[in-house]
Amino acid sequence: xLQDDKKNIQLLSMTGICKSFSGVQVLSDAQLELRxxxxxxxxxENGAGKSTLIKILAGVHxxxxxxxxxxxxxxxxxxIHDAAAAGISVIHQELxxxxxxxxxxxxxxxxxxxxxxxxxxxxxxxxASNMLKEIGLDIDVTRELGDYPLSTQQMxxxxxxxxxxxxxxxxxxxxxxxxxxxxxxLFTIIAKLKQNGCGIIYITHKMEExxxxxxxxxxxxxxxxxxxxxxxxxxxxxxxxxxVGRELNQQFPRHKPxxxxxxxxxxxxxxxxxxxxxxxxxxxxxxxVKTGEILGVAGLQGSGNSELLNGIFGTYGTKAKGKIExxxxxxxxxxxxxxxxxxxxxxxxxxxxxxxxxxxxxxHNTTLAALKKFSPGHWLKPAKESQTAEHHKKALNLKAxxxxxxxxxxxxxxxxxxxxxxxxxxxxxxxxxxxxxxGVDVGAKHEIYELMNKxxxxxxxxVLITSEMxxxxxxxxxIIVMHRGKITAEYASADATQEKILQAAMG
Amino acid sequence: xxxxxxHSWIASPVTRALxxxxxxxxxxLIFNADSAFFKWGTHRDMLRAVSVYGMLACGMTMVIIAGGxxxxxxxxxxxxxxxxxxxxxxxxxNVFIAIVLCLCIGTLCGVCxxxxxxxxxxQPFIATLAMMVFARGVAKWVSGGQKISTAVQQADGSYKxxxxxxxxxxxxxxxxxxxxxxxxxxxxxxxLISWLLLVKLRYGRxxxxxxxxxxxxxxxxxxxxxxxxxAYGLSGLFCAVAGICQAAQELQGDPEAGVAYELSAxxxxxxxGTSLQGGRGSIWLTLIGVLTIxxxxxxxxxxAVGEDKRLMLTGAIIIAAVLLQRTKK
Ligand SMILES: Nc1ncnc2c1ncn2[C@@H]1O[C@H](COP(=O)(O)OP(=O)(O)OP(=O)(O)O)[C@@H](O)[C@H]1O
Ligand SMILES: [Mg+2]
Numbered sequence: 001x002l003q004d005d006k007k008n009i010q011l012l013s014m015t016g017i018c019k020s021f022s023g024v025q026v027l028s029d030a031q032l033e034l035r036x037x038x039x040x041x042x043x044x045e046n047g048a049g050k051s052t053l054i055k056i057l058a059g060v061h062x063x064x065x066x067x068x069x070x071x072x073x074x075x076x077x078x079x080i081h082d083a084a085a086a087g088i089s090v091i092h093q094e095l096x097x098x099x100x101x102x103x104x105x106x107x108x109x110x111x112x113x114x115x116x117x118x119x120x121x122x123x124x125x126x127x128a129s130n131m132l133k134e135i136g137l138d139i140d141v142t143r144e145l146g147d148y149p150l151s152t153q154q155m156x157x158x159x160x161x162x163x164x165x166x167x168x169x170x171x172x173x174x175x176x177x178x179x180x181x182x183x184x185x186l187f188t189i190i191a192k193l194k195q196n197g198c199g200i201i202y203i204t205h206k207m208e209e210x211x212x213x214x215x216x217x218x219x220x221x222x223x224x225x226x227x228x229x230x231x232x233x234x235x236x237x238x239x240x241x242x243x244v245g246r247e248l249n250q251q252f253p254r255h256k257p258x259x260x261x262x263x264x265x266x267x268x269x270x271x272x273x274x275x276x277x278x279x280x281x282x283x284x285x286x287x288x289v290k291t292g293e294i295l296g297v298a299g300l301q302g303s304g305n306s307e308l309l310n311g312i313f314g315t316y317g318t319k320a321k322g323k324i325e326x327x328x329x330x331x332x333x334x335x336x337x338x339x340x341x342x343x344x345x346x347x348x349x350x351x352x353x354x355x356x357x358x359x360x361x362x363x364h365n366t367t368l369a370a371l372k373k374f375s376p377g378h379w380l381k382p383a384k385e386s387q388t389a390e391h392h393k394k395a396l397n398l399k400a401x402x403x404x405x406x407x408x409x410x411x412x413x414x415x416x417x418x419x420x421x422x423x424x425x426x427x428x429x430x431x432x433x434x435x436x437x438x439g440v441d442v443g444a445k446h447e448i449y450e451l452m453n454k455x456x457x458x459x460x461x462x463v464l465i466t467s468e469m470x471x472x473x474x475x476x477x478x479i480i481v482m483h484r485g486k487i488t489a490e491y492a493s494a495d496a497t498q499e500k501i502l503q504a505a506m507g
Numbered sequence: 508x509x510x511x512x513x514h515s516w517i518a519s520p521v522t523r524a525l526x527x528x529x530x531x532x533x534x535x536l537i538f539n540a541d542s543a544f545f546k547w548g549t550h551r552d553m554l555r556a557v558s559v560y561g562m563l564a565c566g567m568t569m570v571i572i573a574g575g576x577x578x579x580x581x582x583x584x585x586x587x588x589x590x591x592x593x594x595x596x597x598x599x600x601n602v603f604i605a606i607v608l609c610l611c612i613g614t615l616c617g618v619c620x621x622x623x624x625x626x627x628x629x630q631p632f633i634a635t636l637a638m639m640v641f642a643r644g645v646a647k648w649v650s651g652g653q654k655i656s657t658a659v660q661q662a663d664g665s666y667k668x669x670x671x672x673x674x675x676x677x678x679x680x681x682x683x684x685x686x687x688x689x690x691x692x693x694x695x696x697x698x699l700i701s702w703l704l705l706v707k708l709r710y711g712r713x714x715x716x717x718x719x720x721x722x723x724x725x726x727x728x729x730x731x732x733x734x735x736x737x738a739y740g741l742s743g744l745f746c747a748v749a750g751i752c753q754a755a756q757e758l759q760g761d762p763e764a765g766v767a768y769e770l771s772a773x774x775x776x777x778x779x780g781t782s783l784q785g786g787r788g789s790i791w792l793t794l795i796g797v798l799t800i801x802x803x804x805x806x807x808x809x810x811a812v813g814e815d816k817r818l819m820l821t822g823a824i825i826i827a828a829v830l831l832q833r834t835k836k
Contacts, residue, residue: 065579156598176550257695314724315726335725336725336726336727336728337728337729337730338726339604339728346726348726353720353722353723354722354723354725354726355723355726356720356721357715357716357719357720357724358719358720359720359786359787360715360716360719360720360786362711364715364716368712368716368727368729369725369727369728371709371729372709372710375708378708378709379707379709380706380707380708380709380711380712420729424597426728453747454734456540
């Protein structure tokens with residue numbers, strides 16, 4: 001389909017790649033080939049070794065066996081600079097930006113324009129601003145990156161990767177933190193890159209994405225290479241079979257229990273802007289959830305849906321105000337620990353900064369939010385803790401060499417599972433799930449849906465935020481849509497469609 | 508999967524820290540003037556010399572794991588040493604009450620730093636720097652700038668020498684057939700308390716969690732402020748214990764005592780391998796760090812190395828030990 005001579009030539013080949021971490025084999029004989037002008041999907045379950053393979057290509061991991069050819073020349077990367085010099089640019093799964101620095105500084109991090117410090121700074125700001133505009137992002141580049149929501153940060157990361165003109169671009173789950181609008185922007189960029197003859201390696205767990213942009217698909221399972229096929233020849237069922245090694249039920253399994261009583265009702269809830277701006281991020285929102293119900297809260301970036309849940313949970317302390325009733329009793333959001341004690345739990349949308357203590361091990365993260373349960377009279381019960389963690393490991397199919405592993409050496413999806421396990425342990429009555437399936441593979445997603453069913457059948461009320469529209473539509477019993485801090489629409493799940501929701505979300 | 512555990516002991520921080528200690532120990536065996544290293548007395552004296560620092564290092568370990576730093580330990584030590592001498596030697600207050608009062612003073616200082624850090628979000632470096640200056644000031648004010656010793660000034664300006672209270676001798680004595688000093692026992696007791704808190708108790712877990720990721724901990728319902736106040740308060744308590752021991756060893760309360768002790772305590776923690784970033788480390792690593800510095804000093808003094816070279820060597824050792832910790836990460 002690509003006639004141009006410059007297209008469809010081999011850019012990269014990795015063969016016989018093996019890698020182990022302190023004795024645990026993570027990749028064994030993995031391979032990957034990339035041609036110019038193609039989007040090559042790298043698929044596999046959580047912990048299959050996708051990110052590890054990419055980190056080898058990026059020069060992050062330098063101890064491995066196997067050979068890498070770039071433009072048919074054998075290469076050996078000793079650092080990330082070597083990889084960049086060979087024309088490889090990587091958007092890593094975990095953001096690698098500095099939140100305390102400005103957006104412009106982040107984009108040029110590591111290759112600052114340094115002729116005359118003050119002159120170059122103005123130039124940098126202008127250039128950064130232009131580059132972001134080109135990918136459809138119009139923001140103040142002199143503000144601290146940490147002030148912006150995760151999705152904007154992700155777009156900045158993408159912009160940074162594109163700033164160096166590279167021929168091989170790797171994106172490791174770039175859309176896991178993006179909303180639909182930004183995903184469209186990203187796909188436009190990808191189409192342009194393809195036109196220019198770049199090769200793109202793209203990792204994702206979202207099936208719709210795979211079939212929208214894939215030219216070819218390669219699959220890894222447990223660190224082993226399973227195969228490569230053109231997207232047109234590998235249908236979804238077969239792809240899942242390759243990834244999981246067995247067939248998998250792909251239906252959304254929502255079973256709504258009978259209508260319960262009102263578990264949480266919120267009236268005129270307002271959250272002031274945490275950075276002190278005069279406009280509230282959530283203004284006068286009212287809604288309620290019943291026991292056994294899943295309420296979906298849709299909204300684009302900046303809609304305030306995440307802030308609404310955080311406000312009720314007590315994250316912002318007194319910056320959030322409104323009338324809240326829990327099972328008919330009045331409740332004031334004071335602190336997260338107060339909320340947890342009252343049966344409200346919040347799975348936050350960013351496991352790295354607000355979800356997990358990355359330096360602690362799996363067991364300790366699992367029990368952190370419910371530690372009182374595991375320490376009667378202040379004394380910890382390590383045996384009980386391990387037992388619980390072991391239980392969740394099985395239930396959530398957590399892939400980890402041992403439970404005493406630090407969570408930062410887990411794969412992204414497995415980290416998410418630890419965060420979920422932590423909140424299950426708090427035994428909430430009202431469960432706020434902010435992007436519960438972020439970075440989670442197909443099999444585990446299904447497990448999480450089943451868990452949501454189980455919880456609602458036990459009378460737990462769930463409020464769900466997710467940027468994956470099919471998930472929202474299929475799992476919610478009722479959907480409210482937010483735009484700029486206000487509710488703009490409400491649908492019963494049967495009446496809701498993707499178009500209606502998007503329209504309401506745009507205001 | 509089993510292979511993973513085969514290699515892990517090599518990489519574990521305890522092994523690395525022990526490595527540094529063993530190297531120092533071997534150096535001691537080589538430069539073994541008068542075969543001093545073969546006499547238990549040498550080791551006993553090393554332990555005695557290092558005990559007061561060790562107590563400060565215990566508190567410092569908890570504070571550092573919680574993601575903070577405590578610069579005020581030396582000053583609180585001086586303040587409590589002065590108070591203890593004043594209470595017992597000059598005022599003749601009951602020893603038991605004097606000890607309790609001093610422990611309260613130390614704890615209060617720590618709790619104040621902790622409260623400013625937790626409630627008003629002042630950076631630990633700054634809050635404890637302020638406490639360092641403040642406590643030193645109080646120590647000088649209470650003592651009138653004089654060493655509080657057995658020479659008690661009378662109303663007419665003459666000095667009268669009094670006997671030092673019995674408690675001073677008790678703390679200074681050696682027990683178990685002269686094989687170990689009481690201060691060392693007290694240090695081991697501080698270690699034990701720190702270990703219990705950090706490993707066995709719920710709040711210890713909170714301290715690790717806060718040091719690792721404060722925001723995630725807060726959102727998990729961890730009582731962040733209380734855990735921080737606890738860490739700084741305990742650090743203050745151990746300072747007071749150290750201050751009492753210091754007064755007993757010097758037979759006086761010196762308002763100038765403990766200058767730069769905070770740096771020694773931090774060095775001991777860091778040499779052990781506890782990272783200043785917080786969230787990681789252990790009290791046993793600190794014990795190793797304390798012994799490493801203790802032996803280093805002892806070896807240098809056995810071999811009569813001058814203070815100038817001693818300081819240079821200690822600086823070099825700190826860097827070397829920390830680099831050793833970092834290799835192969
Ligand atoms: N630094 C490390 N130390 C030990 N084990 C590691 C380390 N990094 C990764 N692993 C292990 O390697 C395996 C593969 O991880 P990797 O991050 O490559 O998975 P992945 O395919 O990207 O998964 P996901 O879809 O969840 O992102 C995991 O089981 C993980 O625990
Ligand atoms: Mg990954």
